[in-house]
Amino acid sequence: MTDTPPLLSVRDLSVTFPTPRGPVRAVDTLSFDVRHGRTLGIVGESGSGKSVTSLAVLGLHTGAEVTGSITLAGQELVGLPERELNRLRGRRMAMIFQDPLSSLHPYYTVGEQIAEHHRVHFGSGRKAARERAVEALAEVGIPEPRRRSREYPHQFSGGMRQRVMIAMALACEPELLIADEPTTALDVTVQAQILELIAQIQEERALAVVMITHDLGVIARVAHDVLVMYGGRAAEHAPAEALFATPAHPYTRGLLDSLPRLDDRDDAPLRAIPGSPPSLLAPAPGCAFAPRCPRAAEAPDDERSHCRTERPALGGPAGHPVACHFPAYEGVAP
Numbered sequence: 001m002t003d004t005p006p007l008l009s010v011r012d013l014s015v016t017f018p019t020p021r022g023p024v025r026a027v028d029t030l031s032f033d034v035r036h037g038r039t040l041g042i043v044g045e046s047g048s049g050k051s052v053t054s055l056a057v058l059g060l061h062t063g064a065e066v067t068g069s070i071t072l073a074g075q076e077l078v079g080l081p082e083r084e085l086n087r088l089r090g091r092r093m094a095m096i097f098q099d100p101l102s103s104l105h106p107y108y109t110v111g112e113q114i115a116e117h118h119r120v121h122f123g124s125g126r127k128a129a130r131e132r133a134v135e136a137l138a139e140v141g142i143p144e145p146r147r148r149s150r151e152y153p154h155q156f157s158g159g160m161r162q163r164v165m166i167a168m169a170l171a172c173e174p175e176l177l178i179a180d181e182p183t184t185a186l187d188v189t190v191q192a193q194i195l196e197l198i199a200q201i202q203e204e205r206a207l208a209v210v211m212i213t214h215d216l217g218v219i220a221r222v223a224h225d226v227l228v229m230y231g232g233r234a235a236e237h238a239p240a241e242a243l244f245a246t247p248a249h250p251y252t253r254g255l256l257d258s259l260p261r262l263d264d265r266d267d268a269p270l271r272a273i274p275g276s277p278p279s280l281l282a283p284a285p286g287c288a289f290a291p292r293c294p295r296a297a298e299a300p301d302d303e304r305s306h307c308r309t310e311r312p313a314l315g316g317p318a319g320h321p322v323a324c325h326f327p328a329y330e331g332v333a334p
Contacts, residue, residue, distance in 0.1 A: 005074075006033035007208040008057065008093075008176055013068035015049075015056050024280045026052040028232045029068070034176070037202065039209040041223030041240065043216060043255070047277050049232040050212045051098075054178045057210075058095055059085040072176065091121045093176040094169035098184050100161035104153040110137070110164045111149025114171050121172045136167040140197060159190035163197070170201060177202075178210045183218060195222055216255055220244060228252050231278045231288035238320040248320065248327040250293050287312050287325065295326055 015027040027049040034040045042050045056066050059077060070077040072093060077085070097103045105113060114136055115129035124132070130149070137145035140163040153161055162182060169177060179198065183191040199222060202209055211222055219226055219240065226243045228236040228251065236249040247253045254273040275292035278284060290296045290307040299307070307325055314323045322329075 004035055006035050007073055008034040009071045011069040013056060015052050016065040021281055026232050026280060030234055032227050034208045034210055036208050037206040038224045039211055039222050041211045041219035041226045042229060043213060043219050044229035045277055048229040050229055051180055054180050054212055058089055090117055091172050092174050094174040095178040096165050096169050096182045098181040100165045101153060106153055109150050109152055114168045117168055118171050136171040140167045159186055162194055176208045180212045216259060232280055234314050234323060236322045242320055248322045248329050249324050250295050251289050286310055
């Protein structure tokens with residue numbers, strides 16, 4: 001698997017937004033790969049740069065400075081003209097957005113919206129495009145797809161609207177699917193159905209999937225590899241099994257510890273990471289997580305000073321790099 005070239009390759013990606021108070025670097029020198037048939041889970045707190053990264057891959061940032069390299073099947077996307085990007089969006093790479101109700105147009109039926117998507121990329125006639133829309137709705141498990149294709153978004157439940165978004169994203173059979181919080185605000189039963197649906201379609205089509213979420217339960221269920229982001233940078237990158245078994249970065253450990261446990265008392269408070277995410281307007285010179293890090297707090301003065309003054313590079317064992325001066329790998333004391 002590792003010998004196959006990646007479908008999506010991101011190298012040293014940085015995204016900087018101009019603001020009245022100065023530039024904000026929301027993503028800072030980020031690198032990762034995604035291969036056919038694999039799912040990369042990107043996880044982190046709100047503001048860590050997850051969604052900014054996904055929008056940069058699709059070339060959807062306006063007014064931001066995007067540097068680095070993003071290649072899709074060897075084709076460079078950074079700096080690509082808008083017309084060329086429009087040919088790729090939806091056809092070779094597609095995205096499921098967080099809120100399906102605001103992403104779907106209330107004036108048009110769901111069938112019309114999926115059919116238009118197909119006509120734009122394939123130049124098909126209206127009748128053929130409508131039939132493809134019905135097929136797409138059937139593929140994602142919507143009952144009576146022909147009748148429901150003539151209905152409007154407000155006539156669908158939240159879970160069914162998310163299925164419509166998946167149908168729209170996959171109608172042109174893209175190679176890369178980016179799912180940005182696809183199960184937000186859905187109950188656990190519907191959430192499981194949506195995740196199972198994406199996994200089923202991935203297996204059938206050998207899709208490369210980027211799953212963006214703050215929910216580690218979702219990541220554990222669907223991801224082959226996990227990228228943990230903090231303050232716009234990569235904190236840890238590892239296969240899912242290794243990351244959940246032996247998290248090496250204290251931030252990853254904190255995220256896992258914050259999950260509710262079945263063996264906790266009913267009245268036990270949830271464990272939280274103390275402090276707040278770092279300011280991207282005036283980033284600290286050292287490790288961005290140092291002010292919240294329990295290892296840094298307990299370290300000797302010279303080590304604590306090292307954490308606060310020198311930014312750690314992403315490194316370590318092959319296949320499990322960590323951006324931490326004192327990572328806690330299995331069998332290695334922090």
